[in-house]
Amino acid sequence: MSVLDKKPSREQKDDSGLPKLPVPPLQQTLDMYLKCMRHLISEEQFRMTKAITDNFGAPGGLGERLQRKLLQRREIKANWVYDYWVEDMYLNNRLALPVNSSPAMVFPKQNFTTQSDVLRFTAHLISGVLEYKCLIDGHALPVDFARGQLAGTPLCMEQYYKLFSSYRLPGPKTDTLVAQKSFVMPEPEHIIVACKNQFFVLDVVINFRRLNEKDLFTQLLKIMRMAESEEENSPPIGLLTSDGRTEWAEARSALIQDSTNRDSLDMIERCLCLVCLDEPCGMDLSDTNRAMMMLHGGGKDKNGGNRWYDKPMQFIVGADGCCGVVCEHSPFEGIVLVQCTEYLLKYMKGSPAKLVRAASVSELPSPRRLHWKCSPEIQKMLTSSADNLQRLVKNLDMNVHKFNRYGKEFIKKHKMSPDAYIQVALQFAFYRCHGRAVPTYESASIRRFQEGRVDNIRSSTAEALEFVKAMTDKKNNLTDTEKMEKLCEAIKAQTNYTILAITGMAIDNHLLGLREISKDLNLEKPEIFTDETYVISNQFILSTSQVPTTVEMFCCYGPVVPNGYGTCYNPQSDHIIFCVSSFRDSPETSSDMFVKALVECLGEMQDLCNTQAKHSNTRERTEEVNEAAKDRGKT
Structure with missing residues (x-):
């Protein structure tokens, strides 16, 4: 092993006791890169890529x-x-956020019958948010521990501190993730309430005292009445934030350019x-319609x-009970969002709304409406933003499907990882729809390390492809036992790569680091990163993520490439929720087609597992009978 490939020392830990993210050995990453891509490109392309990679x-x-420069960077950076x-994943991306x-x-549908129901729910929700923020500010959140593979490891909590204290500022070429806390400005003590395309400042702390739910209800009612009085005259400024960055x-x-707008911003x-x-x-x-409303608000004519x-x-x-939360993703990952929203839903269920008993602030100043001055230039931009959002709304093809035949308990009963099993099923479904395998992204948390976010599990393994070919090729004449062996090999390959990723040894972050360090050194982009294979490797036609919840809700998102699928899944004991998205203007994709294939593939995998289990049980009983007969013969 060369000096470049030495494993990082264990002493580099921060106050939380977490180690620094390792830099994987260079040759290990290059070998794994070739292995990950070999079955996804032509032989000729692979030969060229191997020569470039070897060089x-x-x-x-x-x-x-x-690699040496990366190792030096590791010494001086927390991560x-x-x-x-x-920057690569979010801030440099110029696409619209929704x-x-x-x-x-997406929260469970609420059954509101009156305006008071809506405002009572909202006041209760805000109260829960303020309680959760108190836990964050007091560093009183219990430390998260890893679940699934290598369970029990403590995780970095840094992302939680950005939930309510950060902002994504748009820039002409790259955005900036702004941290709110500073020694100059006081901490914010207000939230913004959007109502009828208008924005209102709701102070949640007045005279050093946090508003109770009765006060919040009163203020929300005032906001609703103020919004109704100005409904016709308000430019929908929020549409500008839905446009390309x-x-x-x-x-x-x-x-x-105008001071009124500056103050409002x-x-x-x-x-x-x-x-x-x-x-x-x-x-x-429906689940599908609620998901779409959360993702884009229904366009300019709705919300x-x-x-x-x-x-x-x-x-x-x-007002119709369609509720949830939409997030700007750059400060934190899905699991942080899940922990926060689960706390809120449990808070709202566990503590009744306190609108009567609590004493209120005697004199509540009215919430403040934010004002805007729109020049003809801005009006033109608003029209363009509205049209762009409308195209996005019409283009989103969404299907939220609750698969009821079985859930993770069935998979665990057959001694397989539910996540690995579902990932193989997604490969199976894609192959059935499109007859090929494609680069696949599955997010893997690297919060075991200081400031850890995610790396990529490359789920489109050669072993998964072998399994899906065994299941789809009528000419192969493989027995169920042979097919089951291939499924087990695919599950094992997926599990092994998952462990690589969560321990900081996957390839995507490492290759990104090598690419960006060459840019920092003002070098010409290395050929390995201009090679067609590297370009293909980063076009994630299948973008997937497991977002499990312990309360009734689900996560959804859109595709990351024009001809791709976004597939978020939530495995429960006896069912699995799949949220599949694609774009209607792609002639290749269809969310309904994908879901239909996925249901079929999950059914065929269940049948295969059950058949093999039955054969195993029969074989075991036969062996037991034979052993018993031998014993009787001996006696």
């Missing part, structure tokens, strides 16, 4: 130079990949979170302008 990793070559990763980037958590940066530059950018009081969406509230997408947490409360 990059040659002793004394460019790869070793970049050597964090800045590179957040659908393309921001995930949503460069377009929104340009519009924001135009807005801040400042109040929004410094708030704790948004609460969006939505109008009824005018659709049946699309009743948003501010740059804020990490936007709680949606629809």
Whole structure:
């Protein structure tokens, strides 16, 4: 092992006791890269890529130079990949946030019968948010521990501190993730309430005292009445935040030319979170429709302008009971969102709304409406933003499916990892629909390390492809036992790569680091990163994530490429919720087609497991009978 491939020392830990993220050995990453891509490209392309990769990793070559620089970076950074990763994954991305980037958590449908029901629920929700923020501010949240593979390891809690104290500022070429806390500005003590495309400042602390739910209800009622009085005259400024990031940066530059707009922007950018009081969406509230409403608000004619997408947490409360939260994803991962929203739903269920018993602040100043001055230039930008959002709304093809035949208990009964099993099923379904395997992204938490976010589990393994071919090729004449062996091999390959990823040894962050360090050194981009195979390897036609919950809700998001699928899944004991998204303007994809294939594939995998279990039981009983007969013969 060369000096470049030495494992990192164990002493580099922060106050939490967590180690630094390791830099994987260079040759290990290059070998794994070739292995991951070999079955996804042509033989000719693979030969070219192998030659390029071998040249990059040659002793004394460019790869070793970049690896040394990465190891030096690791010494001086809490997390050597964090800045590179957040810029590459989010801040440099110019696509609009709704659908393309921001995930949503869909709450159970609420049964509101009056306006008071809506406001009571909202006041209760805000009260829960403030309670949760108190836990965060007091560093009183219990430390998370890993579940699943290598369970029990403590995890980094850094992401929680960004839930209510960060903001994504648009820029012409790259965005900035702004931390709110500073020694100059006081901490924000207000939230922004969006209602009828207008924005209101709701102070949640007045005279050093936090408002109780009765006060919050009173203030929300005032906001609703103020919004109704100005409904016709309010420009839907929130639509600008739904546009592409460069377009929104340009519009924001135009807005801040006026001091009124600057003041309004400042109040929004410094708030704790948004609460969006939505109008009824005018659709049946199926799981699929509620998911779409969370992701994009239904466009300009529904609630699309009743948003501010740059804020990490936007709680949606629809008058028709369509509720949830949509998140700006750059500050934190899905599990942090799950922990927060589960706390809120349990809080609301466990503590009744306190609208009568609590004493109120005697004189409540009215909430403040934010004002905007719109030049003809800004009006033109608003029209363009509205049209762009409308195209996005029409293009999203969503299917939320509750698979009821079985859940994770069935999978565990057959001694398999539920996550690995579902990932193989997704490969099976994609192959059935499209007749090929494609690069696949599955997020893997690296919170075992300081400031850890995620790396990628490359689920499209050669072993998974072998299994799906065994299941789909009628000519192979494989027995069920042979098919089961291939399924087990696919599960094992998936599990092994998962362990690589969560222990900081996967390839995607490492390759990103090598690429970005070459940029920092002002080098010409290395050939390995201009090679067609590397480009293909980062086009994640299947983008997947397991987001399990312990309360009734589910997560959803859009595809990450024009011809791809976004597939979020929530495995429960006896069922699995799948949220499958794609784009209608792609001639290749269809969410309904994918879900139909997925249901079929999960059924065939169940039948295979049951058949093999039956054969195993029969074989075991036969062996027991034979053993008993031998024993009788001996006696």
